[in-house]
């Protein structure tokens with residue numbers, strides 16, 4: 260298998276650009292990946308593939324392998340669950356429709372959160388628009404940037420720990436599909452689904468162990484075990500689940516540019532796992548250096 264391998268290590272399978280809540284354009288993100296010494300990087304903006312074309316051009320220029328992907332928003336009760344999806348057909352009609360629905364719901368939810376915040380703080384929707392790339396998938400990070408611009412928080416992380424925390428009373432959830440439906444959508448589009456950071460503090464009780472059999476039968480490929488927000492106990496549980504269900508384990512940075520402390524390549528995925536991921540995909544091809 261390794262003899263015809265066309266990608267290089269290190270491999271980072273989870274990053275965000277300004278197409279969602281990262282702070283760099285897709286081209287600058289790919290250039291940053293090359294500068295950081297990565298051989299392979301996946302672009303996984305929230306609920307959007309709008310960065311694929313620009314990242315593809317940049318990957319060819321920079322000599323890194325690009326794995327086009329996305330991080331789909333899903334929801335179980337009040338908890339948000341993120342599903343990484345790789346190498347699917349970005350033109351699949353059902354997936355296109357569902358991601359449009361999620362982005363629309365995110366937009367309305369952000370407007371409502373800002374309306375509530377604006378009763379107590381001097382910030383309005385125009386401030387958020389000023390921080391958001393046209394067409395980007397809107398999230399709390401854009402509201403955080405508006406709060407920082409208004410001097411109401413020092414950094415994104417400070418805003419998340421304060422005004423944007425669910426405990427502060429302004430938080431609101433948004434529509435997102437059930438994870439099983441999202442897995443089915445990704446598989447139908449020829450893609451490869453991996454549950455993102457499944458063992459963070461906030462999601463520790465939502466690892467969905469009792470649903471894992473259904474997820475695997477629907478085509479779940481793996482679990483993102485090496486992510487800075489997974490707890491040590493959670494990682495032990497993920498390793499056990501992977502053994503039990505024959506799931507692959509990935510690792511990645513979840514880089515958001517300057518928007519988060521996460522650095523490119525701080526966690527990586529083994530090349531054998533990427534071999535298996537590429538072999539599973541039927542919807543799209545990696546972008547290999549010329």
Ligand code: AMP
Nearest residue numbers: 280397398399400415416419515518519
């Ligand atoms: P949302 O999906 O709109 O509720 O916002 C959550 C997103 O914000 C996550 O996908 C993270 O990428 C990002 N995020 C979460 N915590 C932080 C933080 N402390 N600093 C910056 N971004 C964060």
Ligand code: FE
Nearest residue numbers: 275280305515
């Ligand atoms: Fe994000």
Ligand code: FE
Nearest residue numbers: 330341455456
């Ligand atoms: Fe996430």
Ligand code: ZN
Nearest residue numbers: 273275330513
């Ligand atoms: Zn992410």
